[in-house]
Each structure stands twice: as structure tokens, then as C-alpha cells.
Amino acid sequence: MSFNANASEWKPSASASAWTPGGDSAPVPEMEVAAPTPPERMESESSVDENDPLWKVVLKVAEGDRDKAMNMLADPDSLEQYPEVREFLESAEPMEDVEEEVEELTEAMEEKMTVEEPTKPAPAPAAPAPVLKEVPEILPEGDPREHINLVFIGHVDAGKSTLSGNILYLTDNVDKRTIEKYEREAKDLNRESWFLAFIMDTNEEERAKGKTVEVGRAHFETDVKRYTILDAPGHKNYVPNMIMGASQADIGVLVISARKGEFETGFDRGGQTREHAMLAKTLGVSYLVVVINKMDDPTVQWKKERYMECITKLRPFLKGCGFTIKTEVKFIPISGLSGTNVKDEVDESVCPWWKPAYTSGENNTDQPTLMGLLDTLEITGRDSKAPLRIPVLERYVDRGTIAMGKVESGVVRVGMKITVMPTRNNFKVEGVWANEEPVAAARPGENVLIKIGGGCGIADVCKGFVICSKDNPCRAVDKIICQIAVMDMPENTQIMTAGFQAMFHSHTCEEECKITKIFETTNKKGQVVKGARFVSIGMRAICMLELSQTTPLEAFDDLPFLGRFTLRTEGKTIAI
Numbered sequence: 001m002s003f004n005a006n007a008s009e010w011k012p013s014a015s016a017s018a019w020t021p022g023g024d025s026a027p028v029p030e031m032e033v034a035a036p037t038p039p040e041r042m043e044s045e046s047s048v049d050e051n052d053p054l055w056k057v058v059l060k061v062a063e064g065d066r067d068k069a070m071n072m073l074a075d076p077d078s079l080e081q082y083p084e085v086r087e088f089l090e091s092a093e094p095m096e097d098v099e100e101e102v103e104e105l106t107e108a109m110e111e112k113m114t115v116e117e118p119t120k121p122a123p124a125p126a127a128p129a130p131v132l133k134e135v136p137e138i139l140p141e142g143d144p145r146e147h148i149n150l151v152f153i154g155h156v157d158a159g160k161s162t163l164s165g166n167i168l169y170l171t172d173n174v175d176k177r178t179i180e181k182y183e184r185e186a187k188d189l190n191r192e193s194w195f196l197a198f199i200m201d202t203n204e205e206e207r208a209k210g211k212t213v214e215v216g217r218a219h220f221e222t223d224v225k226r227y228t229i230l231d232a233p234g235h236k237n238y239v240p241n242m243i244m245g246a247s248q249a250d251i252g253v254l255v256i257s258a259r260k261g262e263f264e265t266g267f268d269r270g271g272q273t274r275e276h277a278m279l280a281k282t283l284g285v286s287y288l289v290v291v292i293n294k295m296d297d298p299t300v301q302w303k304k305e306r307y308m309e310c311i312t313k314l315r316p317f318l319k320g321c322g323f324t325i326k327t328e329v330k331f332i333p334i335s336g337l338s339g340t341n342v343k344d345e346v347d348e349s350v351c352p353w354w355k356p357a358y359t360s361g362e363n364n365t366d367q368p369t370l371m372g373l374l375d376t377l378e379i380t381g382r383d384s385k386a387p388l389r390i391p392v393l394e395r396y397v398d399r400g401t402i403a404m405g406k407v408e409s410g411v412v413r414v415g416m417k418i419t420v421m422p423t424r425n426n427f428k429v430e431g432v433w434a435n436e437e438p439v440a441a442a443r444p445g446e447n448v449l450i451k452i453g454g455g456c457g458i459a460d461v462c463k464g465f466v467i468c469s470k471d472n473p474c475r476a477v478d479k480i481i482c483q484i485a486v487m488d489m490p491e492n493t494q495i496m497t498a499g500f501q502a503m504f505h506s507h508t509c510e511e512e513c514k515i516t517k518i519f520e521t522t523n524k525k526g527q528v529v530k531g532a533r534f535v536s537i538g539m540r541a542i543c544m545l546e547l548s549q550t551t552p553l554e555a556f557d558d559l560p561f562l563g564r565f566t567l568r569t570e571g572k573t574i575a576i
Contacts, residue, residue: 057088145221147434147445148379149406151230151249151285153276155266158255159293163336164218164231167371170343171220219435224375228435228447243279243505243566248393248406250379250445252277252285255336256314258292258306260299267313274317275573278487281321282566282576287377288323289330290314291370295351296335302351307333311363330377331363334370342370381560382444384411387472388418389559390448391507391552392465400430401456403467405508406447408561410469413441418452421466421552422476427454464509466552466562474562478550481519484567484575485540491570495534496541502574504547506565512548513567519543 055069061082062069072079079085152160168174218229230249254277257263266273280288292310300306311331323329333354334341345368346354358365367373388410395403412418416429431451434442442448452461461467468474486496493500496515504513521532522540535541556563567575 054085054088057084061085145224145226146379147226147228147447148251148374148377149228149230149249149445149447150251150253150374151280152253152255153280154255155257155262155273155276157262158257158266158273159336160255161231163253163255163291163293163334163342164229166336166339166342167229168218168220170339171222173218173220222371222375226435227374243283247283247391247507248447249280249283249285250287251374251377252280252288254280254288254290256290256292256310257294258300258310258333259294259297262294263310267317277318278321278576279566279573281323282564284561284564286379286381287328287330288318289332289370289373289377290318291336292331292333293336295333296338296340302333302346302354304353304357326364330365330373332365332367332370332373341368345369379445383409384443386410386559387474388412388416388467388469389474389562390450390467391509391562392461392463392467393508394463395458395461397458400451400453401458401461403450403452403461404448405450405467407442407444409444409559411441411443412448412450412467417454417470419468419470419473420452420456420461421468421473422550423460423465424473424476425456425460426470427452427456427460429453464507464511464551466507468552474552474554474559476550476552478547479516479544480547480553481542481544482565483540483542484535486535486537486575488572488574489537490572490574495536496575497534502567502569504545504551504565505568506551506553507562509551511551513545515543516546517544 055073058072058079059066059069061084062072080089152164154160165174218231220227220229254273256273257266277288290311292307294300295302295307315325318329319325332341333346333351335346336342340346340350341354348355355368357363358368365373367376386409389408390403390405390412391408392403393405395401412429412432414429414432417426418429419426429450430453432439432442433449434446436449450467466474489496498515498517500515502513504511518532518535519542520528520530521535521542522528524538532541535543552562553565554562565576566573
């Protein structure tokens with residue numbers, strides 16, 4: 001066998017037999033091993049794209065010699081030795097067809113990797129994680145109608161959950177089939193009259209005992225306003241839960257049972273009617289609507305005498321709590337079970353005295369029904385231009401850290417920067433939901449869910465923290481000088497001195513506290529004692545409180561909703 005010394009590379013002839021290891025192969029003639037013939041090179045040259053950037057660079061390196069350039073292209077590995085070619089290859093963009101192929105593959109992989117989450121059921125009132133709707137590209141600004149938080153308070157078994165459930169039924173927020181289901185379940189428990197309460201009391205413990213434990217939440221609307229119902233527990237063991245609900249409320253609905261014996265039990269010392277009314281004022285409700293419930297009970301039968309008896313006993317106590325009776329307190333008789341006077345006015349043949357009473361404005365009420373009365377109440381003090389303040393009621397994780405609370409002042413918008421107090425950490429608002437509907441911004445009074453980005457973890461936002469404007473955060477303190485009014489004391493302690501310990505409740509926070517110093521006291525007669533050593537029931541005092549942890553607060557004159565607080569101990573509210 002001989003080789004051509006002038007050949008640039010070895011190529012087998014097309015007519016050569018295939019070589020196999022250990023097999024015989026025909027010898028390759030010398031003429032078959034020769035370099036490519038000129039016609040082949042000319043054919044390849046004719047197929048070159050003159051506008052190809054690589055061809056232009058190689059032709060430049062070959063100093064215009066097309067044959068040399070073709071030979072260089074035939075051996076791509078050798079091109080990297082030329083700096084001009086290396087520079088071109090490093091700076092060259094990927095070809096369009098490759099880009100398209102990569103994009104198609106990426107989209108296909110994303111579709112395969114996307115796990116569709118199962119549809120979540122509607123959350124129970126006690127559930128901490130409401131279902132969030134997908135955020136549209138263009139967010140609405142929110143419903144222009146005013147939003148009001150209603151908290152239903154009162155003694156246990158006064159009918160709060162039944163009234164709340166009936167309002168939802170009368171406003172078409174619960175269908176008839178669901179009501180029939182609840183009726184069957186209540187009948188199985190031998191509690192036929194509880195079926196409306198099952199709308200709000202969703203867990204088995206609440207239904208079995210007929211006692212609300214957690215604060216139930218529900219929404220309804222009228223033509224002029226939007227409402228959120230906060231159904232607070234009435235039992236004394238769950239007062240801390242009631243405080244959490246009342247801290248968000250704009251209007252308190254104090255439910256009183258007119259049934260013989262029940263009103264007296266709730267209003268006497270130790271009953272929750274007194275404590276709930278006092279807490280409602282302390283926690284900042286603008287109005288207190290007193291509904292005298294169960295007026296259709298056989299012991300009452302819509303008698304005006306029983307209605308006036310309840311009102312007469314309530315007036316002086318509510319005045320002592322700090323309510324202005326003529327402007328802040330409204331009285332109205334209803335039946336929560338039948339819905340009479342809730343949405344539709346009671347028939348004159350059943351209650352002939354009611355129409356003349358509300359027509360004349362008796363008992364501060366000029367509306368025939370509860371819902372009509374609520375629509376006429378105007379909430380003042382909501383300042384959208386003030387610094388942002390959102391006390392955090394709850395937080396959880398749902399594809400990010402979600403904080404729940406009520407906008408007390410200012411406006412929260414998607415994309416704005418915030419500061420969380422008292423830790424002073426800075427984050428960014430990535431999403432806002434008002435009543436679980438995605439919105440671009442939320443005004444004062446709205447219950448919101450806020451998705452917090454910027455590296456915010458679940459431990460960075462806790463219950464009792466306050467979300468603030470980045471440039472104007474609230475104060476964070478562990479000692480305060482305050483004025484308190486002592487309303488009650490534990491059975492084994494009749495006076496309050498320096499060193500007295502209690503639980504401090506303010507907006508959504510709850511901390512242990514201790515009285516470190518008493519500066520002065522004022523008794524019922526107005527006598528002031530400087531440097532007093534103790535405080536007793538019925539007295540007011542200016543003192544210093546030391547809190548167990550740094551707490552976000554404000555002076556009452558600046559921001560009242562962050563300046564109110566309550567002291568509780570041994571299951572009693574002792575000071576406000």
C-alpha cells in the first residue's frame with residue numbers, strides 16, 4: 001500500500017469496502033486516498049452564505065483567499081487558534097432557532113413540573129388560613145362602599161350566634177338547602193332552635209355544647225355598606241378571644257336576652273353583659289347597638305314593659321363605662337330566631353307600640369329594623385392620609401408570609417415598603433387582599449391579608465406586631481406612664497399597689513405587666529392624692545407599667561386605637 005504525500009487528510013473512497021476488526025478488507029488504491037477534488041470544493045464554495053458573520057471573519061483571517069478560507073472551515077477545531085475567530089465565537093449570540101427550541105423545552109418542563117393544588121374548602125371561622133384568590137394582572141382599587149366590622153357581644157346564650165346566622169340567611173349568604181341540613185343536625189342533638197347558630201359555630205365542640213369558643217367571621221352586604229360579622233364568645237373562659245374580636249370592631253352589637261331570668265343572670269355581678277360592654281368601650285367601638293333579643297319568648301310576648309325594664313337598668317351602667325347615651329348607644333327590640341325586626345319590621349298587630357316609638361326617636365332609634373339602623377351609622381376618624389398602621393392579628397405561610405389584620409390608618413398598597421414594629425425590620429408588600437379579594441390598595445377600616453416579601457419569614461411577623469409606614473413607624477416601648485380606672489379586683493386582693501401583676505391587652509397584643517410606681521390617685525369624689533401607695537375599686541390612678549416585652553404602642557391623643565389597653569387577672573377585667 002502506498003500513500004499520497006500531498007494529501008491534507010485521509011478519507012476512504014466511497015467505493016471502498018467496509019473495514020471490520022479481524023476481517024479482510026480490500027486494499028485501498030492510491031488514487032482513492034487523494035485529497036478532495038476541486039469540483040467538490042467548488043460545490044461547497046458555492047453553498048457558502050456570503051452574509052454569514054463567521055465566513056466573513058474566516059475570509060478576513062485568510063486575507064481574502066477563498067480556497068484557504070474553505071480549507072479552514074473544513075477543519076473547525078483548527079479555527080480556535082486564531083484570536084479573531086475566538087473573539088467572534090465568544091461574543092456571538094445564540095442562533096434564533098436554538099433560542100426558540102430552548103424556550104419551547106423550558107415551557108414544556110414548567111408545565112410538567114407544575115403541580116395543580118386541589119381546591120381548598122371554604123375556611124372555618126377558626127381556621128388561620130383563608131383561601132386567597134388568584135391575583136389578576138390589573139388589580140381593582142376595591143369596593144367604594146364603606147366597610148364596617150360588627151362584633152356581637154353579650155352573655156352566654158343571649159343569642160349572638162343565632163342572630164349572626166339569621167342575618168347571613170336573610171341577606172342570601174346561606175342557601176336554603178344548607179339551612180335544612182343544619183335543622184336536621186340540630187334536631188339530632190335535641191336542640192332544634194340552634195340550627196341558625198350552626199352557620200357561625202362550625203366545629204363539633206361549639207355545636208355539642210352550644211357555646212362559641214373562637215371568634216367566627218362572616219361577610220354580608222347591603223346597598224350602601226359592606227359588613228364583616230365578628231361573632232365573639234360569651235363565656236367568661238373565652239374573654240381573651242372576645243377581646244381579639246372586639247379590637248377590630250367599629251360597631252358593637254350588645255345582645256341582651258329579654259327572657260325572664262336570663263337578662264338578670266347576664267347583668268348581675270359576674271355576668272358577661274357588664275364585662276363585654278366595658279371591654280367594647282375600652283377597645284374603641286364607635287357605637288354600641290343594644291338589641292333586646294328573644295322578644296317573642298312566651299315570657300315576654302313583645303311587651304313594652306319588659307323592653308323598658310331592660311333599657312332602664314342598662315342606661316346607667318353603660319354611662320359609667322364611658323358611653324355617651326344620646327349619641328353612641330342605640331336600643332332596638334328584635335327576635336334573632338324568627339328574624340323579626342332584623343331585616344323586616346315587626347307587624348303592628350304583634351307589637352303595636354314599636355312604630356310610634358321609633359317614629360318619635362325614642363331610645364335614640366329612628367329606624368324600624370336592625371339592618372336599617374346599621375346603614376345609618378357613620379364612622380368617623382378614619383384618616384387615609386395618616387401613617388400606615390395595621391396591628392397583626394394572625395400570620396401563616398401560603399406561598400409566602402401572609403399577615404392578617406385591619407387597616408387602622410393610612411393606605412396599604414402593593415409594592416410599598418413597610419416597617420414591622422417592634423423589630424424595626426423593613427420589608428415589601430407583594431400582595432393585598434380585602435375580604436379575600438385581591439386589590440391594589442386598601443383603605444382604613446378594611447380587613448386585609450398582606451403578602452410580605454423582601455425576605456420576610458414566619459418568625460418576622462407575630463401576633464401583636466404592627467405594620468407601619470417605613471418613613472414613620474410607631475413607637476416600641478417596655479415601660480409606659482398611663483391613666484387607669486380600676487373597675488374590679490380579684491376576690492383575694494382588694495387593693496392595687498406597686499408590684500401588682502396582670503395581663504396587658506392592647507389592640508392585638510397580650511403581654512404580662514407589672515405596676516412599678518403609682519404617681520397619684522383620684523377617688524369618686526374627685527379628691528386627688530399625690531404619691532399614693534395603693535388604688536382600690538372605683539378610683540383612677542396615674543401609674544407606671546413595666547411590660548415583659550417591647551410592645552408597639554402610641555399615645556392615646558395621637559392614635560387612640562394604639563393607646564387603649566385593658567388589665568385582666570384571674571379571669572376578670574380589673575382596669576381600663
